[in-house]
Amino acid sequence: MIEVEGLSKKFGSTIAVDDLTFSVHPGNVTGFLGPNGAGKSTTMRAILGLVRPTAGTTAVLGKRYSELDDPARHVGTLLETFDAHPGRSGRNHLRVLALAAGIPRSRVEEVLSLVDLREAGKRRVKGYSLGMRQRLGLAAALLGDPEVLVLDEPANGLDPQGMRWLREFLRALAGEGRTILISSHVLAEVAQTVDEVVIIHRGKLVRQAAMGDVEAMAAGSTTVRSPSADQLAVLLAEGGIEAILGEDGRLSVVAPPERVGEIAAEHGIVLHELTVERASLEEIFLELTGDPGERGA
Amino acid sequence: MTRLFASELLKMRTIRTPWGFAVAAVGLGGLLAAGHIGSPPKEGRLASDYQFDLFLSAAFPAVVLALLLGILLFTNEFRHGTISRTLLVTPRRPTLVALKLMVGAAAGVGLALLAVATAAVIAVIWLGIIDVPLQIGDEADAVWRSLLAAALVGALGAAVGGVVHSQVGALVGTLVWLFVAEPIIWVLLGLVHIGGVADYLPAVTVLSILDTHGQNLSFAATAGMAVVWIAVASALAVIRTSRRDIT
Numbered sequence: 144m145i146e147v148e149g150l151s152k153k154f155g156s157t158i159a160v161d162d163l164t165f166s167v168h169p170g171n172v173t174g175f176l177g178p179n180g181a182g183k184s185t186t187m188r189a190i191l192g193l194v195r196p197t198a199g200t201t202a203v204l205g206k207r208y209s210e211l212d213d214p215a216r217h218v219g220t221l222l223e224t225f226d227a228h229p230g231r232s233g234r235n236h237l238r239v240l241a242l243a244a245g246i247p248r249s250r251v252e253e254v255l256s257l258v259d260l261r262e263a264g265k266r267r268v269k270g271y272s273l274g275m276r277q278r279l280g281l282a283a284a285l286l287g288d289p290e291v292l293v294l295d296e297p298a299n300g301l302d303p304q305g306m307r308w309l310r311e312f313l314r315a316l317a318g319e320g321r322t323i324l325i326s327s328h329v330l331a332e333v334a335q336t337v338d339e340v341v342i343i344h345r346g347k348l349v350r351q352a353a354m355g356d357v358e359a360m361a362a363g364s365t366t367v368r369s370p371s372a373d374q375l376a377v378l379l380a381e382g383g384i385e386a387i388l389g390e391d392g393r394l395s396v397v398a399p400p401e402r403v404g405e406i407a408a409e410h411g412i413v414l415h416e417l418t419v420e421r422a423s424l425e426e427i428f429l430e431l432t433g434d435p436g437e438r439g440a
Numbered sequence: 441m442t443r444l445f446a447s448e449l450l451k452m453r454t455i456r457t458p459w460g461f462a463v464a465a466v467g468l469g470g471l472l473a474a475g476h477i478g479s480p481p482k483e484g485r486l487a488s489d490y491q492f493d494l495f496l497s498a499a500f501p502a503v504v505l506a507l508l509l510g511i512l513l514f515t516n517e518f519r520h521g522t523i524s525r526t527l528l529v530t531p532r533r534p535t536l537v538a539l540k541l542m543v544g545a546a547a548g549v550g551l552a553l554l555a556v557a558t559a560a561v562i563a564v565i566w567l568g569i570i571d572v573p574l575q576i577g578d579e580a581d582a583v584w585r586s587l588l589a590a591a592l593v594g595a596l597g598a599a600v601g602g603v604v605h606s607q608v609g610a611l612v613g614t615l616v617w618l619f620v621a622e623p624i625i626w627v628l629l630g631l632v633h634i635g636g637v638a639d640y641l642p643a644v645t646v647l648s649i650l651d652t653h654g655q656n657l658s659f660a661a662t663a664g665m666a667v668v669w670i671a672v673a674s675a676l677a678v679i680r681t682s683r684r685d686i687t
Contacts, residue, residue: 154685185687192531193524193686209531218528226525228455228516235454243447243529283525 144169144322145190145291149199152185152346159185161346162199167324167339169290172317174337174354175326178432182346183326184223187295190324191220203291215244219284221294225276226283229269233260233279236268237286244287254282273300281309291322298332310336330357330428344432357427365403367394368416375403375412382406395420441539444530448543452513458547461509462554468501469555473562491563492578496650498559499552499586503650506548506590510597511614513547514540514677515607524686533682540598541674548594552586589649592666596646599670602677605684618643642669 145167152160160182167173177183188194190201192208203211203218211217227236237251255261258278263271271279277300284292292313298306313336317323327333330340340357342349350357367386369375372394379386384406385397393416396403400417407414452458476494517523530536560579567574597614604610626638638644639657645665648657657665 154687188685188687191528193527195683195685211531214531215529220528222524224521224524226522228451228520228522230455230457231451232454235450239447239451239454240525240529242450243444245443 144202144204145293145324146202147186147190147199148201150186150189150196150201151198152182152189152194153197159346160189160196163343163346163348164199165341165348165351167322167341169322170317170320171338172313172323172325172336174330174333174340175324175343176330176333176340176428176432177326177328177343177349179328181328181343181432183328183343184295185346186343187222187293187324187326190293191218213244213287215240215289216246216287217289217291219287219289219292219294221277221280221284221292221297223295223299225280227268227276227279230267232265232267233271233275233282234264236279237264237282240283240286246287250286250288254285257285258282274302274305277301278305289321292316292324294323294325296327297325298327306332329425331425334358342428342431349431364420365396365398365400366416366418366420367396367403367407367414368392369394369407369412369414371412374410375407378406378410378412379403441535444535444539445542447529448539449546452543452547457512457516458509461505461547461551465502465505465551465555466558468505469498470558470562472501473498473559474566477563477566489578491575492582494563495556495559495579495582496586499555499582499590500650502551502555503548503586503590503593503647506544506551506594507597507614508611509547509551510544510594510599511601511610512597512607513544514598514601515605515610518605519607527686534678537599537602537674537677537681540602540677541595541670544594544596544598545591546594548590548592548597549587551594552590556583556586585649588663589646592649592663592670593646596642596666596670596673599673599677603673603680605680640665642666645669 147163147165150160150163151158163182163186175183175187185194189196190203190208201207208214208218227233231239234251234255237254238248240246241248241251252261255264258281260275260278260282263275268276268279277297281294281297284294297309301309313323313325317338325333325336333340334354337354339351339353341351367375372388372392376386376388376394379394379396379398384402387395389395400419404414404417473494476497480490517526526536527533530539563579564574600614601607601610604613622641622643625641626644629638639648645662646669648662649659649666
């Protein structure tokens, strides 16, 4: 369980996080979403005790992170910035962490195998590709077989195969009752992985909702093409359904396709096209997180 | 705490920089020991305190290297961004500062041991060839003074790194303090007739453990004053490190 209560963080005059409250529950993968600069990384670092909140509190497993005994055995973390010494080998990087946390050395080999870095483990980290660095970070996060995972942009640098592996792996971990928080600035990237989303913008909470509810928001209008489009528009209007006739002769109807089809059939109207227009997850995300002008900045 | 200390030692052993310092301690220590034996006439080698000075001079570069390595042990964390991961494993920052001090001291002892061991090998062989008897008592006195000085200086270096997290800033600042600021202060204090105060300055204090010539304070007072300076620097390191946001 991760709890964030009234969290605020100012850097000088810049408000990075503003009175943010949310919780992440065991057994769920929770997506922590927002555009770049929304305050996701700062919030995660505050949860992990790396950033001191200006106001509010954070708790992991009921305690402040710094109060956990052997935190690396309870909380696995992957931060956006790479945190291994470039001159140390990947295996030694994990050995250092394992020794500090009292984790057996055999576990180092297990996680290296898990992320497919066993062969590369002896190489110095500065020779690793971006994807290898990300996998080493994931290995470090999984080292203590933790109950809680906090992963900042975990899919960065992974190839499609790696992303698929990560998705399935996180789902399996959540299935074991673990608490997982993953951040991303791309909703579609995590849509298949998460059960719940926490969306923030400019440091403020925009929405915390089940992923199913967000997907429901994407359901939109129905597009109809018919040789009797004018007549169908009138009939739909009589039924209290808004229909707009476009210049291309298509009708855009604010109603499910089943209802449009039934009305057309009742009046013997021929249809050439009946298409559901769904907003993409990205469109929903962008709608929730601000205006296009800001996003381009 | 034992696990964390062992982890910090492993951290140090698994990168190349400390090994470079070890090679430098051996090379410089050996060079100074050889110079110390080779340069004076035979009567000089029989003089009182000769073998004591031989070991101290061989250990001197190791003590300076211990200071620099102590600084690097802490500032490397910030330079390479490894501080995030370190604090995730050791989130209590005063504990981290204490660990770094311990590792700095251990690294200092290691460097001094290498230097005096090199000096010992050279001294035993060379002095044996020219029939100068070994004075084990003087040598042992010099060795433990060297180890103590290196341990204190290593810890002081780590504390300085905990205060000034910028690696370049910490290294340059320390060298400027050692070779420019403190000598100027020392001269100024002499001009205003309070030269005795200079005996309490950080570099003078710590290096006086090694250099007994012209020393005004007792050994115990010197070592005690060095510990006071380390305590001051450590307190500042705890405050500075605890207040810093790791972004």
